[in-house]
Amino acid sequence: MQDWFYSLFQMIPYRCKACKARFYAYRSGETSSKMRTSEELKVVALRRKRKWQHTKKAIALYALGAAVLVVCLFIFMQQRVE
Numbered sequence: 723m724q725d726w727f728y729s730l731f732q733m734i735p736y737r738c739k740a741c742k743a744r745f746y747a748y749r750s751g752e753t754s755s756k757m758r759t760s761e762e763l764k765v766v767a768l769r770r771k772r773k774w775q776h777t778k779k780a781i782a783l784y785a786l787g788a789a790v791l792v793v794c795l796f797i798f799m800q801q802r803v804e
Contacts, residue, residue: 733747734747
């Protein structure tokens with residue numbers, strides 16, 4: 723619940739490797755070399771890439787569904803009751 727609340731303010735959770743303390747920081751700090759190691763930056767980049775791929779698939783499915791709906795509505799509207 724707390725993570726969700728902070729995400730509204732563009733903040734994400736981090737954990738200190740030394741003391742294991744958990745804290746929140748703004749997303750803009752993700753690219754900061756002070757906040758993350760090079761391996762963590764690679765993981766962040768991979769997560770963003772996979773999330774974007776997932777988003778593209780979702781957009782394509784919604785577009786396909788909308789197109790099918792439009793075609794069905796067109797066909798049903800063309801049928802005339804005699």
